[in-house]
Amino acid sequence: MIYANLSYWIPLLPFLGFLMLILLGPLFRGRLSGWFATLTMALVAFLALGLLAEALRAAPQWRLVGGEVELARGALSGFPFRLEWPWLSIQGEAGISLTFYIDQLAALVVAMVAVASLFIHLFSIGYMDGEARYPTFFAYLQLFTAAMLTFVMAGNFFIALLAWEVMGLMSYLLIGFYYKKKTAQAAMKKAFLTTKLADLGFMLGLFWLYKELGTFDLATVAEKAALLAVPVASGIGLLVFVAAIGKSAQFPLHVWLLDAMEGPTPVSAMIHAATMVAAGVYLTGRFYPVLEQGQALGYVAWIGGITALFAAVLAPAFADVKKIMAWSTVSQLGYMFLGLGVFGWAAAMFHLLTHAFFKALLFLGSGSMIHGSKTQDIFEMNRLGRYMPWTWVTFAVGALALIGVPPFAGFWSKDLILDVAKEHAPVLWFIGMVAAFFTAFYTTRMFVIAFHHPSLPSPWKAAAWNKDCPELNLKAGDCPPDPAPEPDHKPHESGAEMIIALVALAALSLIVGFWGSPLFGQSLLLFLYPGEAPEIIPASKLFGGYVIGTLVALAGIAVAWGLYARDPLKQRAPLWLTQALQRRLYIDEFYYRVVAEVAQWPTKALWLLDTYVVDVVVDAVGYVTMITGQALRYLQSGKLAVYALYIALGALALVFLGGARW
Amino acid sequence: MITLGHYLTLSAVLFAIGLFGVLTKRNVIAVLMSVEILLNAAAIAFAATAAYRDPLFFSGQLFALFIIVVAAAELSIGFAILLTLYRHAGSVSTDVIEEMRG
Amino acid sequence: MSLVAFAILAGLILAGALVVVFSSNIVRAAVALAFTFFLIAGLYFMLGSPMLAVVQFAVNAAAIPILTLFIIMMTRSRSVRPASGIFVLVALAVVIAFAGGLWAYLGAAETQVFPVSPEGIGLRLLSVTLFPFEVASVLLLLAMVGAIVLARRVEE
Structure with a gap:
């Protein structure tokens, strides 16, 4: 219980680190602030792993016996861990307490966030070296992490909402870290407004939930969810799910994530692996009982499935390594929602865990590629495999994990999701398989072009439709493409801290998957097992899925290799298709041109009302006052005699009023 | 016989004359002198009423006394202000005091 | 007489x-x-x-x-200097109205005057009206001080 009792330090430490860095930033010279933040995170990661170990010991132990799950030992007393302080209590009533609630899922995700964030911090020390506002960057990272950890540990949804909003703010600040760039400004606004719009759903859902159940408490909500009427539970669940869609960049609110790449690469890693997008999945996981009661899981599954396929299909059209990674995140999160929607709660959380590590690895790897080659365009990268061996190896591990090749982490978790889907929704299983093929395709394409081809002229920059950026609603000329690196630029390997972070994450991407695999008795899934849902698939049934998944992945790799190893520049798709894909199917433009316009109609109506009704009334009051004043100012003649006359008239009035006798 | 009415009539006429002075004079000294006439008219009315109607307490006469005191105080302050005005504006005409014109 | x-x-x-x-x-x-x-x-x-x-x-x-x-x-x-003609007329009208108003009080026909000795006034002044008397003295003091302060030549 030591770590559980200390667990409040887990969000508190990075918050204190944030305060230190933001207040005393200029005192941290050189890389000191980076090391300071990283050490803070190391401490947090230590505490988080200790907490996870304690949770593993204290959690109920389940056992797989012949395909059935049975309880081996109940939970130790005091589990789930709960820390509570009174807060917001009004006149002695209970109010909303500041609660930390750590069950199996929270402990797991806390450990995941802490560890991923630690390596992102470590990587950033080298990556951000020499940038302006170096301490500020780490301060933001610290608060971002603190908010995510608070969100995960929050014992009631009100605290969760607060942390959620802080995360929204931090993503805004970090995406716009290079705030002098027009594109960064537009991107930060886009991200903030999109997620903010979705957050309304969270708030409305929460308030509705409070009205129905009278509590925000996470455990109580989970217990009482069955008491909700089906339409009510459905409404609440879907409102909250809208927030998750926004935060986790699911279709149709995925638009902000691509442009979030305007931030520094470690920020992208942070958003995509450890914090922001994971929060949406986590929230949906927490609202799972409500969604289940509302019979709304089908929507979750379909949103996830559509997003997974949609993003995987768009990714191969892109040339920017970070944007390809961003599509990949959207797609992988789609898998998680797909898993959640088909009752694969534990499978989705398993994928959340593995994805956090391999996506952090891939993003940091692409950061290393960008750092070494001075470009983000995969076509312009010059045979990185030759110059950056460490990056090449670790990126390959991440890519294989993403594609889902055994025995890497993504394989176990993604195939588990697909296996669950096959039982409950075969159509979604098929969609997931197609998406898996495209995942293998775009990952291989990126890998081959970036690491094995010499520097090429970028077809992305050559395309006429990419000269301006309608997806950010900027004018032409406000978003010039990054200059290509000099032709004789020799890529170089990144520094030691960055390599260490990459290797550590690569190792995690390799081994974390085993935890949930049948090779180790699916112990992670049993650890997360909530007690009733039929979601643990016995190992014997998994084998078929593994074979199909591996074959699909290998097919994707083979096709991409075959197409791009020889002639990466050849235009194979029709031009209109390429254009449509590169313009993201015009969804962003549709939002800017149509949705934003329509959203302004009530505003414009109110503007008219304001101009022609409210203003007129206000002006009338002003004019009346002014005219009265103009008239009355002649009373103030400034002449002494006139004032005396007023006095006399007043006295006269008194005389006549008092002279009632006559 | 002289009745109270006679005194009050005198007081009223005197008051009217003083009031006319206050209203029409432009020289501040003259205005203040007219104010003195006003005050004396009031004092006469008080004293006469008391003499005819208030044999026991003669409060009106005490009032007249206080009016004289107040008149003296008022006049001294008034003249002091006037002097300051004169130093400031070089004139004691009411025309120069126009700061309050709206 | x-x-x-x-x-x-x-x-x-x-x-x-x-x-x-x-x-x-x-x-x-x-x-x-x-x-x-x-x-x-x-x-x-x-x-x-x-x-x-x-x-x-x-x-x-x-x-x-x-x-x-x-x-x-x-x-x-x-x-x-006399005031402007119109204003004099206005003032005259006000004054006449005023005097006319006061006329209403002039019906009093008492004829008996009650004389008052200085002792009577003094006793009355220092007993019943002592407080107003003191206030009046303070007023005079204030007027004196005020007049001195106001009329003093301010050194530039």
Whole structure:
């Protein structure tokens, strides 16, 4: 219980680190602030792993016996861990307490966030070296992490909402870290407004939930969810799910994530692996009982499935390594929602865990590629495999994990999701398989072009439709493409801290998957097992899925290799298709041109009302006052005699009023 | 016989004359002198009423006394202000005091 | 007899007041003021209040006109410019209305005057009206201090 009792330090430490860095930033010279933040995170990661170990010991132990799950030992007393302080209590009533609630899922995700964030911090020390506002960057990272950890540990949804909003703010600040760039400004606004719009759903859902159940408490909500009427539970669940869609960049609110790449690469890693997008999945996981009661899981599954396929299909059209990674995140999160929607709660959380590590690895790897080659365009990268061996190896591990090749982490978790889907929704299983093929395709394409081809002229920059950026609603000329690196630029390997972070994450991407695999008795899934849902698939049934998944992945790799190893520049798709894909199917433009316009109609109506009704009334009051004043100012003649006359008239009035006798 | 009415009539006429002075004079000294006439008219009315109607307490006469005191105080302050005005504006005409014109 | 005396006194008082108000020479106005107040002291004698008469004589008939003359000397303003015609007419109308209003109170026909001795006034003043008396003294002190402060020549 030591770590559980200390667990409040887990969000508190990075918050204190944030305060230190933001207040005393200029005192941290050189890389000191980076090391300071990283050490803070190391401490947090230590505490988080200790907490996870304690949770593993204290959690109920389940056992797989012949395909059935049975309880081996109940939970130790005091589990789930709960820390509570009174807060917001009004006149002695209970109010909303500041609660930390750590069950199996929270402990797991806390450990995941802490560890991923630690390596992102470590990587950033080298990556951000020499940038302006170096301490500020780490301060933001610290608060971002603190908010995510608070969100995960929050014992009631009100605290969760607060942390959620802080995360929204931090993503805004970090995406716009290079705030002098027009594109960064537009991107930060886009991200903030999109997620903010979705957050309304969270708030409305929460308030509705409070009205129905009278509590925000996470455990109580989970217990009482069955008491909700089906339409009510459905409404609440879907409102909250809208927030998750926004935060986790699911279709149709995925638009902000691509442009979030305007931030520094470690920020992208942070958003995509450890914090922001994971929060949406986590929230949906927490609202799972409500969604289940509302019979709304089908929507979750379909949103996830559509997003997974949609993003995987768009990714191969892109040339920017970070944007390809961003599509990949959207797609992988789609898998998680797909898993959640088909009752694969534990499978989705398993994928959340593995994805956090391999996506952090891939993003940091692409950061290393960008750092070494001075470009983000995969076509312009010059045979990185030759110059950056460490990056090449670790990126390959991440890519294989993403594609889902055994025995890497993504394989176990993604195939588990697909296996669950096959039982409950075969159509979604098929969609997931197609998406898996495209995942293998775009990952291989990126890998081959970036690491094995010499520097090429970028077809992305050559395309006429990419000269301006309608997806950010900027004018032409406000978003010039990054200059290509000099032709004789020799890529170089990144520094030691960055390599260490990459290797550590690569190792995690390799081994974390085993935890949930049948090779180790699916112990992670049993650890997360909530007690009733039929979601643990016995190992014997998994084998078929593994074979199909591996074959699909290998097919994707083979096709991409075959197409791009020889002639990466050849235009194979029709031009209109390429254009449509590169313009993201015009969804962003549709939002800017149509949705934003329509959203302004009530505003414009109110503007008219304001101009022609409210203003007129206000002006009338002003004019009346002014005219009265103009008239009355002649009373103030400034002449002494006139004032005396007023006095006399007043006295006269008194005389006549008092002279009632006559 | 002289009745109270006679005194009050005198007081009223005197008051009217003083009031006319206050209203029409432009020289501040003259205005203040007219104010003195006003005050004396009031004092006469008080004293006469008391003499005819208030044999026991003669409060009106005490009032007249206080009016004289107040008149003296008022006049001294008034003249002091006037002097300051004169130093400031070089004139004691009411025309120069126009700061309050709206 | 006394009515004749009153008529003469009243007539002179009004004449003096008219001189004060209508004279274009301010020194003459000040002298007429002293004359008027002096006659009002006589009026107080007729009302059976020698105390009031003496005070009127000492303060209003002597001190105030002298002060006024001092001020006239100090400010070198001798003439009194009349106000504009229209304003004079307005003022006259107001004054007439005022006097007419006061006329309503003039029906009093008492004839018996009750004389008051200075002792009576003094006793009354220092017993029942002690507080107003003290307030009046403070007022005079304040007026004195105020007048000194206001009239002091400020060193630049």
